[in-house]
Amino acid sequence: MEEFRELVLLLKNYSADQHIEVFDSISIKQSPFWVEGVFENGYADADHQMAPTPGMNGHSKATCHDPSQSRQRLWNTLLFLDLTQEDHHDPRRVAYLCWQRLAVLKTLMAAGAFKSLREIAESILQMATAYELTTIVIETAAQLRQFCALHDGNMSGFKKYCQLIDQYENILQAEQAADDEYCAFLFLQNQASCSAQSLSQHAKEACQRLQPYADSCTTSAFVLNFYFLKLQAAFLEAEWEKVVQISNQATQLLSRKSVSSPAKIGAFSLSKALGWANLGQLDQALEALNAAIADEIEGNLNWYRLQEMKLTWLLHQSKYAAALDLAKTLNLKNKYPEWPQEQKRLYNSVLLSLADLGILSIPNRVKGMLMANCLPFRNLHLPEMSSANLDAKAALLLLQLPKWIQSGASGQVANWFQQYLEWSGACAPQSRRLETLVTTLQDIEAGQKPAQAALECITQLKNLPLDYSSPEAAPEIIKIEQIMDTLIRL
Amino acid sequence: MTDLKEFTHVIDGYKLRQVEVLTRPLRPGVQETRYKIMYHALAEGQVRNEIEGAQLLGLDVKGRPFRRFLLEFRRRLFAPLLFLDTETSPNFNTTQKANFECLRKLATFQTLVYRHCPENACILAKSIIELAVQNDVTLVALEMATFLKRYYVERVPDSEQYLYYQAYVERLRLDWLAENKAMESYQAVIAPAVKFKSTQLQISKRAHALVESLSLYKEKCNTIIFVSGYYATRYIGEMARFHWHDAIAVCDEAIRSLNDKLCTSPRIMAVFKVHKVICLTMLDRYTEALRLNSEVIQAEIEGSRNWFLYLDNQLLVSLKATKYQFACETATKIYSSRNFATMPESIKESWTLLAAYLILADRNESINSGIQLEKVLNFRLNKFLNQVPNYSKDKKGLNVPILIAQFLFLLQAKEFDRAHDKLTSLRKYRVKHFNTEDGYYRTQLFIRMLCSVAGTAFNKKLFLKKTVDMIKTVTQIPKGHPDQHFKIEIIPYEILWQWVANCLD
Numbered sequence A: 001m002e003e004f005r006e007l008v009l010l011l012k013n014y015s016a017d018q019h020i021e022v023f024d025s026i027s028i029k030q031s032p033f034w035v036e037g038v039f040e041n042g043y044a045d046a047d048h049q050m051a052p053t054p055g056m057n058g059h060s061k062a063t064c065h066d067p068s069q070s071r072q073r074l075w076n077t078l079l080f081l082d083l084t085q086e087d088h089h090d091p092r093r094v095a096y097l098c099w100q101r102l103a104v105l106k107t108l109m110a111a112g113a114f115k116s117l118r119e120i121a122e123s124i125l126q127m128a129t130a131y132e133l134t135t136i137v138i139e140t141a142a143q144l145r146q147f148c149a150l151h152d153g154n155m156s157g158f159k160k161y162c163q164l165i166d167q168y169e170n171i172l173q174a175e176q177a178a179d180d181e182y183c184a185f186l187f188l189q190n191q192a193s194c195s196a197q198s199l200s201q202h203a204k205e206a207c208q209r210l211q212p213y214a215d216s217c218t219t220s221a222f223v224l225n226f227y228f229l230k231l232q233a234a235f236l237e238a239e240w241e242k243v244v245q246i247s248n249q250a251t252q253l254l255s256r257k258s259v260s261s262p263a264k265i266g267a268f269s270l271s272k273a274l275g276w277a278n279l280g281q282l283d284q285a286l287e288a289l290n291a292a293i294a295d296e297i298e299g300n301l302n303w304y305r306l307q308e309m310k311l312t313w314l315l316h317q318s319k320y321a322a323a324l325d326l327a328k329t330l331n332l333k334n335k336y337p338e339w340p341q342e343q344k345r346l347y348n349s350v351l352l353s354l355a356d357l358g359i360l361s362i363p364n365r366v367k368g369m370l371m372a373n374c375l376p377f378r379n380l381h382l383p384e385m386s387s388a389n390l391d392a393k394a395a396l397l398l399l400q401l402p403k404w405i406q407s408g409a410s411g412q413v414a415n416w417f418q419q420y421l422e423w424s425g426a427c428a429p430q431s432r433r434l435e436t437l438v439t440t441l442q443d444i445e446a447g448q449k450p451a452q453a454a455l456e457c458i459t460q461l462k463n464l465p466l467d468y469s470s471p472e473a474a475p476e477i478i479k480i481e482q483i484m485d486t487l488i489r490l
Numbered sequence B: 001m002t003d004l005k006e007f008t009h010v011i012d013g014y015k016l017r018q019v020e021v022l023t024r025p026l027r028p029g030v031q032e033t034r035y036k037i038m039y040h041a042l043a044e045g046q047v048r049n050e051i052e053g054a055q056l057l058g059l060d061v062k063g064r065p066f067r068r069f070l071l072e073f074r075r076r077l078f079a080p081l082l083f084l085d086t087e088t089s090p091n092f093n094t095t096q097k098a099n100f101e102c103l104r105k106l107a108t109f110q111t112l113v114y115r116h117c118p119e120n121a122c123i124l125a126k127s128i129i130e131l132a133v134q135n136d137v138t139l140v141a142l143e144m145a146t147f148l149k150r151y152y153v154e155r156v157p158d159s160e161q162y163l164y165y166q167a168y169v170e171r172l173r174l175d176w177l178a179e180n181k182a183m184e185s186y187q188a189v190i191a192p193a194v195k196f197k198s199t200q201l202q203i204s205k206r207a208h209a210l211v212e213s214l215s216l217y218k219e220k221c222n223t224i225i226f227v228s229g230y231y232a233t234r235y236i237g238e239m240a241r242f243h244w245h246d247a248i249a250v251c252d253e254a255i256r257s258l259n260d261k262l263c264t265s266p267r268i269m270a271v272f273k274v275h276k277v278i279c280l281t282m283l284d285r286y287t288e289a290l291r292l293n294s295e296v297i298q299a300e301i302e303g304s305r306n307w308f309l310y311l312d313n314q315l316l317v318s319l320k321a322t323k324y325q326f327a328c329e330t331a332t333k334i335y336s337s338r339n340f341a342t343m344p345e346s347i348k349e350s351w352t353l354l355a356a357y358l359i360l361a362d363r364n365e366s367i368n369s370g371i372q373l374e375k376v377l378n379f380r381l382n383k384f385l386n387q388v389p390n391y392s393k394d395k396k397g398l399n400v401p402i403l404i405a406q407f408l409f410l411l412q413a414k415e416f417d418r419a420h421d422k423l424t425s426l427r428k429y430r431v432k433h434f435n436t437e438d439g440y441y442r443t444q445l446f447i448r449m450l451c452s453v454a455g456t457a458f459n460k461k462l463f464l465k466k467t468v469d470m471i472k473t474v475t476q477i478p479k480g481h482p483d484q485h486f487k488i489e490i491i492p493y494e495i496l497w498q499w500v501a502n503c504l505d
Helices: A002-013 A032-039 A067-078 A091-111 A117-130 A134-152 A155-190 A196-214 A220-236 A240-255 A262-278 A282-295 A301-316 A320-332 A341-356 A364-371 A390-406 A410-424 A428-445 A450-461 A480-489 B002-011 B034-043 B050-057 B064-081 B094-114 B118-134 B138-155 B159-194 B200-218 B224-240 B244-259 B266-282 B286-299 B305-320 B324-336 B338-342 B345-365 B381-386 B399-412 B416-433 B441-455 B460-476 B493-503
Strands: none
Touching: A002 B034, A002 B064, A067 B094, A067 B118, A091 A117, A091 A134, A091 B064, A091 B094, A117 A134, A134 A155, A134 B138, A134 B159, A155 A196, A155 A220, A155 B138, A155 B159, A196 A220, A220 A240, A220 A262, A240 A262, A262 A282, A262 A301, A282 A301, A301 A320, A301 A341, A320 A341, A320 A364, A341 A364, A341 A390, A390 A410, A390 A428, A390 A480, A410 A428, A428 A450, A428 A480, A450 A480, B034 B050, B034 B064, B050 B064, B094 B118, B094 B138, B118 B138, B118 B159, B138 B159, B159 B200, B159 B224, B200 B224, B224 B244, B224 B266, B244 B266, B266 B286, B266 B305, B286 B305, B305 B324, B305 B345, B324 B338, B324 B345, B345 B399, B345 B493, B381 B399, B399 B416, B399 B441, B399 B493, B416 B441, B441 B460, B441 B493, B460 B493
């Protein structure tokens, strides 16, 4: 118990308890930000409304109104959260635990508490090595090296840690080079003047510079940046087979490691999905997308975005029943955070529009649920041209096209989409598809029969496939072809 | 409020009743967790070993539940350890406080990063990076700058901020690497001296080569750790060659360099000053040595571990300088300090040895301190004579002053048989550990002189006759050259020779 006593006495001598201002279970849930963060979204349960218990940590019980004070206390609380309910092997959890312990280790070293030091350091080193946390390995090994040199006089231990540090310094160099290259690429990408061609060239050159490291360094940190750069080059040159191939390689490399974060693997699965989608293989794309969704944390914003993508792709494949099932599941997700309201309303409106068009049959009970959260999709009015939610407005207007054409207002809609193209900054392939639509609408306005114009539009769109690589800029939740098809049927 | 809301995602998933701070007092009438109960039992000294710990919890000491409990208990101690009260404690200076603050923030920061709270991580990184940079807490500054660099190119693109932090990252990476190399160099030359036999010349050569390789970074890196590691490697190299003047010059250069940095801790500065004290002592410049050592003591917090170590130095130098009165005052200061009891046994043992020499000085030279030294220094002669101290196992050569002191006490008490045993030990020690290449000429000669006492049947006249030439030779050899460990010759051998003679009839 000697090493425990050393720690306990250190805490006792320096009265740490006076300085640990954490929220207790009651006060944290009464603070204004908690109420805003949790309750404003309409979610509450009995536990969140508990009254304060007398006698709980006196000084931390008071509700904090000052955000900086609240923040400080929350940060402190974060270090005291019980962690047993999480997955012990989640690489992110291991990473922050290792960092916490490294900070403890260095604190003990600085405070001169040496008895527990070695055991803690060895356990950190073991975890950090297994989980490829390079900086932590070097720092911990340096602490152990110092311990061997100055306290033990253990030369063999000293040499062992020197070698380990040398080895990991090389790994760190590779990781830093990859990180630098990736950041430099992003920096270039953020510059308005940079063309896709020069970006692609930059990514390729960066990959060439990193290639020598790639032969010897296979840590997740390196692989991620290196393969992301490779992917970017392929994306920018629209080499979709290559996108699928690179994503496969990266996924295989990362999957072999137990230390890879599922979210990172998920990012490559998504690239693969986009690759397949752009190759016109939506079935395989959906398979890859499902893998990406499985790797995401259920309920976070990314997870919802991927689910929306899946919903769109199901609609593109005319798998309306499956799309409805998925929408139903997302609507019913009531754990915080919920499906973002704007997106929820848009997709619900799309499904309801399809029901109006007779394409999809929705049971009344479900319809009621969708109607409770939808946009005014039945009102025929041209939305205001403003940057807010422009894509959603365009998506909804696309669905209303048959009705607008039937009411003889094709020209107005054509003008709206013309303006939309100027405002939205949609990518080139997307713009060309919308330009085709605008021409079709203008032809109808000029007197061409809608069915004939729609048929011609579908023929022209065959040469202009939908670009799935920039899904955020695509208003085509239902493809233009499908809408034109409806027009023909009508 | 975006950053605060970010937390709701993280904390909402936890059973908040389990947010427990072990260090808080036990609350009457509340059923506390086993961890809190164990913490307080240990703090109050109610649990002294694992058996008592297991008993407290009603568990089998060898059973798996108790082992699991200990593992979890240790884990739960980590978080409070990040909250040491460095502000009100006199034991930590400003730089150290900044260090502790940075480490605590580093732990929080990384938790935020890996828990997907980037907005909070950004706020924290921005608030702590300057403190870390100002105080040369390079790892913390580097981690924060790396995050901010990526944040401003990936999450919230901002070219100006990105380029600003990119420059930071480049500089800090170099600093971190240089610091690591400097510390490795210092440790490489200091480690052999802790336990293993190593000729001083080898250390000197190694130090020289390491300093050469560090010079690559010298122009580019100026952090406290690098400067300390670099100059420490240099002075060890010089001291290993017994170039005391050169070592003093290196220490002076380091002190000047560190003085330029506002955030230099007095403790780091003290490392160089203390080594300068050693060099001055080896050159017999005791007055300067004592003056500098006093300066170091003044800058240290009274009662801290380092304060004791510097007083230990003062006691040793005073004895070497034969300033027994001053040595007596210093020893009294050490032994009467409130924190004396909290010092590790190994350090106390070193003081016992110095106390022994001080008492010998008192008996031979009559210090006239007006106090009962044995009582003040809590010195028990029998214990000193019979114990095999840990100190003797520690470093090559340091067993010698212990055996010499034991011999002198026994000689004074006319216990010739036991004194003879000590001489035998000394002779064996000399044969085993010292050879002609090792240096220690003064010590080797003095041991031979002492051993000759046995051959003279403890007769004063014969002893003086036999050793008169040897003591002349000893006098001609300067204390600092050839190699003499700083702590081996506590009182000059010429004086000890006189004391031996005084004890003989």
